[in-house]
Amino acid sequence: MASQNHHQLHFVLFPLMCPGHFIPMVDMAKLLAQHGVAVTVITTPLIAARFCQTINRATASGLPLQLLHLPFPSVAAGLPEGCESLEAIPSPNLIVNFFVAIDMLQQPFEQLFQLIEPKPSCMIADKHITWVVQTGRKFRLPTIIFDGMSCFTLLCTHNLHVSKVHESVSESEPFMLPGLPDTIEVTKSQLPLSTSSDSVVHNFLARVRAVEEEAYGTVVNSFENLEPRYITGFRKITERLWCIGPLSLCNKDNLDKAQRGNKASIDENQCLNWLDTQESGTVVYACLGTLSRLALPQLIELGSALELSKHPFVWVIQGGDKAEKIDKWMEEDGFEKRTNERGLIIRGWAPQVLILDHPAVGAFLTHCGWNSTLEGVCASVPMITWPQFEEQFFNEKLVVKVLETGVSVGAQATVNVLEEDNFAVLIKREAIKKAVDEVMDAGINGGERRKRARELGEMAKRAVEEGGSSYLNVRLLIQDVMQQLKDKGPNEDHNSS
Ligand code: UDP
Numbered sequence: 277m278a279s280q281n282h283h284q285l286h287f288v289l290f291p292l293m294c295p296g297h298f299i300p301m302v303d304m305a306k307l308l309a310q311h312g313v314a315v316t317v318i319t320t321p322l323i324a325a326r327f328c329q330t331i332n333r334a335t336a337s338g339l340p341l342q343l344l345h346l347p348f349p350s351v352a353a354g355l356p357e358g359c360e361s362l363e364a365i366p367s368p369n370l371i372v373n374f375f376v377a378i379d380m381l382q383q384p385f386e387q388l389f390q391l392i393e394p395k396p397s398c399m400i401a402d403k404h405i406t407w408v409v410q411t412g413r414k415f416r417l418p419t420i421i422f423d424g425m426s427c428f429t430l431l432c433t434h435n436l437h438v439s440k441v442h443e444s445v446s447e448s449e450p451f452m453l454p455g456l457p458d459t460i461e462v463t464k465s466q467l468p469l470s471t472s473s474d475s476v477v478h479n480f481l482a483r484v485r486a487v488e489e490e491a492y493g494t495v496v497n498s499f500e501n502l503e504p505r506y507i508t509g510f511r512k513i514t515e516r517l518w519c520i521g522p523l524s525l526c527n528k529d530n531l532d533k534a535q536r537g538n539k540a541s542i543d544e545n546q547c548l549n550w551l552d553t554q555e556s557g558t559v560v561y562a563c564l565g566t567l568s569r570l571a572l573p574q575l576i577e578l579g580s581a582l583e584l585s586k587h588p589f590v591w592v593i594q595g596g597d598k599a600e601k602i603d604k605w606m607e608e609d610g611f612e613k614r615t616n617e618r619g620l621i622i623r624g625w626a627p628q629v630l631i632l633d634h635p636a637v638g639a640f641l642t643h644c645g646w647n648s649t650l651e652g653v654c655a656s657v658p659m660i661t662w663p664q665f666e667e668q669f670f671n672e673k674l675v676v677k678v679l680e681t682g683v684s685v686g687a688q689a690t691v692n693v694l695e696e697d698n699f700a701v702l703i704k705r706e707a708i709k710k711a712v713d714e715v716m717d718a719g720i721n722g723g724e725r726r727k728r729a730r731e732l733g734e735m736a737k738r739a740v741e742e743g744g745s746s747y748l749n750v751r752l753l754i755q756d757v758m759q760q761l762k763d764k765g766p767n768e769d770h771n772s773s
Contacts, residue, residue: 284394285313285758285761286313286314286392287308287313287314287315287316287397288316288318288398288399289301289304289305289315289316289317289318289399289401290317290319290385290399290401290402291317291422292402292404292405292424293360293374294361294362294566295538296424296645296647297404297422297424298327298361298537299536300497300521300523300647301400301422302317302331303523303524303526303527303536304497304523305317305331306330306341306526307526307750308750309339311751311754314340314394316342316396317343318344318385318388318389319343319344319346320345320348320361321347321360322348322358322360323360324343324345326538328343329535330535346384346388347384348381350377352377353373353374354370359374363566375480378404378405379406379407385411386411389411389415396415396417397417397758398417398418398420398757399411399415399417399418399420400419400421401419401420401421401422402422403422403484403487403488404484406480406483406487408421408487409487418493418757418760419490419492420491420492420493420494420495420516421488421493422494422495423494423496423497424646425496425646426498426502426503426649426670426674427503427509427510427519428503428670428674428678429646429670429674430496430506431455431456431506432453432456432670433670434513435453435454435455435456436453436467439454441454445463447463447464447465447689448464449464450463451464453673456506456509458505458677460673460678463688465688465690466669466689466690467669468667468669468670468690469665469666492516492760493514493515493753495518495520495753496518496519496520496521497520497521497522499519499521499735499740499745499746500519500739500745501735501738501739502653502732502735502739503678518749518750518753520750520753521650521739521740522653522654523650524536524650524651524654526740530544530548530630531544533627533629534630536627536628536629537628538625540626541622541625542626542627544630547620547627547630547631548630548634550620551631551634551636552636554588555636556635556636556638557635557637558588558636558638559588559589559590559636559637559638559639560582560588560589560590560637560639560641560716561589561592561631561639561640561641562578562589562590563590563591563628563640563641563642563643563648564594564641564642564662565642565643565645565648565664566645567645567664567665568594568643568664569598571700571701572598572602572605574700574702575593575602576602576605577701577703577705578705578708579602579605579606579611580705581709581712582619582712583611583614583619584706587618587638588618588636589615589618589620590621590622590631590637591622592622592626599623599624603623606621632651632652632654632655632657633655638657639658639712640652640657640658640660641660641708641712642660642661642662643668644659644661644662644663644668644671644672645668646671649671649675650736653679653681653732653733654736654737656729656730656732656733657733658681658722658725659682659683660682660683660684660708660711660712661676661682661685662684662685662687662703663687663690664687664691665690665691665692680725681728681729681732682725683714683715683725684711685708686707686711687703688702689702
């Protein structure tokens with residue numbers, strides 16, 4: 277990458293302790309360093325351990341990057357020892373404690389921040405760490421927030437907050453999302469928590485909104501050609517908005533793709549060798565992200581659908597106690613034996629970007645987390661969409677209704693994450709199989725969908741190349757921060773006062 281040297285600039289990145297948030301921010305750190313800016317990522321020791329190899333490789337290649345540790349007060353906040361990331365929380369009731377721990381980090385963060393050399397020029401932090409703007413103010417630095425969502429979601433959420441149309445409809449009555457350039461219907465039961473009237477959620481989200489209002493600007497993992505009208509719409513609300521994605525595309529070689537986010541629980545070569553034995557565009561890759569916790573009967577429906585669909589598949593089953601139960605089912609039922617020839621099951625962390633980029637993969641069965649959605653776009657694969665909660669239904673609408681590169685399994689409502697023992701089967705195997713078959717269809721519709729997915733993937737790659745929109749937006753971001761520094765003058769004190 278042709279980069280000017282901006283070594284006088286030093287960006288401090290502070291991601292939320294949740295894979296869907298820290299993975300793209302570590303990519304962002306590499307991207308900014310590739311553009312010649314010195315970057316420090318501050319995170320907790322266990323999360324840092326997941327990235328140190330990646331960062332070490334980047335540093336060895338000459339990128340100005342460093343990783344600093346900030347101990348996470350798990351026990352003090354009532355979480356089990358070593359619980360440092362949202363996906364590691366053993367019970368949904370402890371989510372509140374997780375955010376208590378994050379609040380407790382402010383003081384140690386500021387102490388560490390004070391010691392950082394060279395002087396930071398700006399901070400890019402996750403907007404869910406709600407004290408960051410206060411810290412930015414103390415250190416007289418522009419605080420830019422990272423938003424792990426699409427502009428489509430940001431605009432929908434903003435318009436709902438302002439119009440409150442959802443407050444006067446029943447749970448299952450479809451209504452039109454207000455103020456959008458497309459006609460998109462949802463139901464109240466598909467809306468994210470940001471529209472909830474629960475007081476704890478309400479207060480937390482009010483704090484997040486205050487962060488949005490005070491922040492100097494917003495960095496989004498998206499690109500101009502993906503959702504142009506939604507980016508334009510959201511720019512009217514947030515003046516300084518830089519779409520610099522897809523961030524995952526900064527991982528060029530197989531090792532970076534394989535080790536992205538965690539140590540994969542399958543050997544990279546074993547995975548690639550298996551994919552090499554499959555014909556091009558025939559494999560369905562099924563992974564529902566890091567936070568989804570399907571009930572055992574629902575997992576069984578998914579496995580049965582993959583079997584019924586007759587396509588080769590890679591099925592990622594995240595760890596936890598259900599993994600043991602599903603293993604028991606597979607053995608007793610004979611599932612693994614029957615599908616052994618054409619199914620690869622990954623128990624634990626999958627090298628998702630490496631898999632998606634393999635030519636054998638023909639479709640992505642996804643929960644529509646924003647990172648996964650974008651990674652599917654980058655890989656030019658059509659998607660089978662199965663949103664679970666939060667803004668995932670918005671992402672599904674974008675994929676199915678606006679981009680027209682996906683088919684829904686027909687999920688009707690968000691899954692209640694606070695319900696621990698959920699035995700519900702919400703989506704039957706026949707519905708999942710139907711969506712898989714439709715996406716894998718060799719006919720005109722399937723072909724058109726694949727063509728659109730291919731075009732989007734090409735646009736994504738062009739966006740991050742030199743001269744592409746995201747490339748230029750990174751430069752604009754850097755120039756903006758540089759200008760801020762100039763305006764501030766050379767004698768500003770680094771320390772808080
Ligand atoms: N991921 C991965 N391997 C896995 C599960 C997830 O690499 O086995 C990565 C995936 O590529 C994505 C992130 O974890 O970058 C998940 O983020 P997303 O926004 O898609 O969903 P979330 O897990 O936050 O719901």
